[in-house]
Amino acid sequence: MDSQKLTQQFLSDGYLYLPGFLSRTQVDEINETLAAFIQHQLSDMAPEHVKYEVPGDPGSLKMLQDLQAYSPLFERLLLDSSFSQLAETVLGEQVVGKTLEYFNKPAKIGKATPPHQDGYYFMLEPMSAVTMWLALEEVDEQNGWVSYVKGSHKKGMRPHGATQTVGFSQGIVDFGQPSDLEDEVFFPAKPGDLLLHHALTIHRAAPNTHPERSRKAMGWIYFGKSAKEDVEAKQAYVKSLNKKQA
Template structure:
């Protein structure tokens, strides 16, 4: 797909799937860098940037947030890379790299990601933002594939309520309507495949029911230059979540 076809698909569906966005050697480089994040190194990160499926158990590590703050390798990826340029093409404006994250669903204990819209967390006006999800290993129905509701980005923000999932505190309260399920698309992925969605696109991910396979991925978030964040409200919201977690 050339960029005009990618943009057309993204605008129509609210998401786009780009197989082989990174070559295997590039994925290997990211995985090698992440492997260097030992338990001791993770302990140097701000507590709110680290999430576990089971608190204190490093083998259940679920999420590392804002890696660009801690490692110039990830800062370069977020701020000046093919990901950055793709975000600019999709949003049709300059972008700001907001965060780069590591995600994992450990075997057997990786919980489902509740259906949600990222824009609920972002608090932007206008809602000019995209989230990118890069598979770092094979992903399928067994170990936690992601799904998107086609066209949901055109229907505004749904009501969200509190969940018990670490790192995903809010979920769509009434998800499961016929329009949700009829338009939901699930994506198996190979290492290097990229999924990109609009901040208003409804999406979720299955739990990891595999006995011995993890589900590792890298996430990137970009805000368009036109988007204005309610910084005070966002800080208050994050503070309230950290108190409860």
């Protein structure tokens, strides 16, 4: 699909599904790098950048945030890669790479990701931002597939409230309306498949109920150059969130 068609589809649906965006060899390299990083450098990360499904259980690692701050390779993946180029294509402007993250839903205990809109956390005007999600292993209904509500980015911000889900502190309080469920699209994925969505697109992910399989993925966030962040409000929110999780 050419750039113009990619952008048109992104603006129409609020998301894109790009199977095989990375080759299996490229995914293997990322997985190997992540495994080595977790084994040898996890202790270098700020505590607020490391989250576990079960506090105190190292086997339940759930999320690593701001990986670009800890490795030149991760920094390149965020700032100078096919991902940053794609972000510029769909947003139609230069972008600022905000964060590179690692996500996991451990087998049997990985909780559902509540329905939400990333823009609620971003606090931007205009809301020019895109989030990307790359499957690092097989993903299906059992171990936590992702879903989007098609066209929801055109309907503005929905009301959000506090959740009990680590790493996803806010969720849409009135999700489940007929239009939500009728327009929801679920995505099984293979390693290297890429999903990306607009900051106002409603999305969620199922829990991992599989007895053995994990659900590992990576995430990229880009803001358009035109987007202005409410820095004071964002800092206050993050400070309050970290205090609650301490």
